[in-house]
Amino acid sequence: MADSYFPKGMPLPQGTVDDQEYWAWTRRHRLMIQRCTKCGTFRHNPIPFCYNCRALEYVWVDQIPPIGVVYSFTIVRAPAHPALVGRPPFNIVLVELPRAGGVRLASNLVDLRGGDGKEPVSQVARWNSPAKVPAFEPDPKSIYVGMPVEVVWEDHEDVTLPLFMPSADPEAVAAAERHPKAAPPKTGRTG
Numbered sequence: 001m002a003d004s005y006f007p008k009g010m011p012l013p014q015g016t017v018d019d020q021e022y023w024a025w026t027r028r029h030r031l032m033i034q035r036c037t038k039c040g041t042f043r044h045n046p047i048p049f050c051y052n053c054r055a056l057e058y059v060w061v062d063q064i065p066p067i068g069v070v071y072s073f074t075i076v077r078a079p080a081h082p083a084l085v086g087r088p089p090f091n092i093v094l095v096e097l098p099r100a101g102g103v104r105l106a107s108n109l110v111d112l113r114g115g116d117g118k119e120p121v122s123q124v125a126r127w128n129s130p131a132k133v134p135a136f137e138p139d140p141k142s143i144y145v146g147m148p149v150e151v152v153w154e155d156h157e158d159v160t161l162p163l164f165m166p167s168a169d170p171e172a173v174a175a176a177e178r179h180p181k182a183a184p185p186k187t188g189r190t191g
C-alpha cells in the first residue's frame, strides 16, 4: 500500500485475546465499542470485565455514523521508529466518541480534501466502503481541540486501522459544539 498513511515497515497493532474481536470488527469497517450490560458503562480499549462494576457481561455497540470530537492532540517531531524517519511532523490525536459515553481512541488525523481542495470529503455516507487514505495529513496548525471528526478506514494486509478526518457531518458538528473543551482554531498558532 504505497499510498497508505502508515508507512511501510511501521509495526501494526497485533490483536490480543482481549481485543481481537475489536480488530475483527474494524476489518469489516465497523467501529465497535464494549458496553457493560449490567451498569451501562462504555469502555475502550477492550477488556474482559467492567472497571466500574466488575461484571463480565458486555455487548459491542456500533458507532453509526462513526463520528468523534478531538479531545487532545500532539505533534510528533522526532521519529520514534526507523519507518518514521522523514515523516515528522505528524499528529497523534485522542478522539472522544460521543456515541459511546465519551470513551477515547488514540489515532491520527488525516485530511481527505474534495475536488476544490477546500471541503473535506465526507466518508460517513459511505462509511462501510473502502477508502483510500493518502500519505499526507493536515497542517498541524489546522488541528484543534473540539474539532468534529469522522472515521476513515485504512486497510492493511492483516489489520484495518480506524483513522480520523475532519467532518462536516451534522451529528459530529453538534457533538463538537457541545464539547466543553471546544475552541476554534487560533490564527498564528505554531502547533
Ligand SMILES: [Zn+2]
Binding pocket: 036, 037, 038, 039, 040, 041, 050, 051, 052, 053, 054, 055
Ligand atoms: Zn458495569
